[in-house]
Amino acid sequence: MLHTRTTPVERRRALRTQLASGRLLRMPGAVNPYSAKLIQEHGFEAVYLSGAVLAAELCLPDIGLTTATEVAARAQQVARVTDLPVLIDADTGFGAPVNAARTVQLFEDAGLAGLHLEDQIGVKRCGHLDGKTLVAPEEMRQRVRAAADARRDEDFLLMARTDARAVEGLDAAIDRAKAYVDAGADAVFPEALQSEAEFAAFRAAIDVPLLANMTEFGKGPLLTAKALEDLGYNIALYPVTLFRLAMGAVEDGLHTLAADGTQQSLLPRMQTRSRLYQVLGYEDYAAFDSAVYDFTLPPGA
Template sequence: MLHTRTTPAERRRALHERLATGRLLPMPGAVNPLSARLIQDAGFEAAYLSGAVLAADLGLPDIGLTTSTEIAARAQHTTRVTDLPVLVDADTGFGEPMNAARTVQLMEDAGLAGLHLEDQVNPKRCGHLDGKTVVSREEMTRRVRAAVEARRDPDFLLMARTDARAVEGLGAAIDRARAYVDAGADAIFPEALTDEAEFEAFRKAIDVPLLANMTEFGKGRLLNTRTLDSLGYNIALYPVTLLRLAMGAVEDGLRTIAAEGTQESLLPRMQTRSRLYELLGYADYTAFDFTLPPGT
């Protein structure tokens, strides 16, 4: 049936072991629990939950309006249905270092494999928009230390994201990343790098796993997996790709229905009923129901 058959501890170990290989890990962002199952069925080895996607799904912009408990609850719906390790966007930790500490434990309890915290002020802005503001390096190191101290499972991945490239420059972003690693971050997410030279500079300076954000319509070029692998990156992130594809298809479908008065021309582009039922495990649920003794 449609639920995970692995424990959170197993998924966290799997992510650590995969990152330790040094090979690039492509990580698509899920739109909802069912899309996380599709990510698994497509052969990917990990999935992601974007704060921007979770906010957009609630009809909100990505400016820190969602709460830690909302994100944890929605994340738990996803971890229930996939055997993949799932990394979540935890924004700024949703407040002060004490909030960041609580956020870590909420996300552990939600069955996630890890999270990333960023060094923007709270509330934050989308990482590829202008007008961002970052907290001091010292304040962010306190966030990271609080997260490390709150973590109960040592395999739960704590990643620090720095948005300083667009605010203070590349050199300052690298210096911040070093400080975050010294504070206990397991991995680094350098946001809004602009070209291959900047990705390379980060790799040369930082010796923990690095994430490359390949979001569309952002500050930098979209680099392919071969290039990112050659640059020594560990995760290629596609955070909003599936949401943009899905919403584009929804808009096209609505225009077609309005113009043609029927959805018939859209049928070849739809997931079939049989494929949806296969994904949901309808047959397994039916078989389970019929194996129960009468009166159960």
């Protein structure tokens, strides 16, 4: 209906419970609030908000150009419509450690269940591109400590992401992850691991919940949910999958519309009007105002 029926506190506790269950959480990245609602309808356990997707929505590259307030505003819109816990990409914390602290509180207020911070410099880049530059381990520890100290809800999940595998090697990435956990991180996101063996090595070395990034066209293998669960991972992340699917369909549709001069051939590939109205809950709004839902859809709408 108008809002989610659960509170942010309940969703944060649910995420903590799920992470402690030993079962794998499948976490697709939402494109917008509507897609977050669909993620819930299709039985997934949590929703993700990718910094790359939020930037791309604004037609910006993923190099740290979005602001904390822009991202928090979008996050609030998504958290409003789903009863699933929402994890968000907080990039490098949007500045110094004090900025990371403020970011935590902004995102708590937005209704999110947790965030992850990464150890790149402020002008960051996608984790699966070459040429990344990392901050010193102690600087990232300060970033994590500031974020942890800023929490007002102890169940708000603080995840540390390390991009060190591509820059300093696997052993250094594991050492950094351990240091970040010591600084207050509840979970770890090892970015751009390059083989199933590396995923296994990380699991063997780190005893907090781990996230596996199953992004397309990256440096690592696309492992199945079963394989990740067998490896002992806690979250399977699909950050940009829905955005890529949606934009691929948009491009195909524009090409067809330009070439044919009509969208007629595209109709079988479209979500119908009736399905749209079902997802939006038109009928439910009649409880507030019968004039909202007093129509009959035409056949095949």
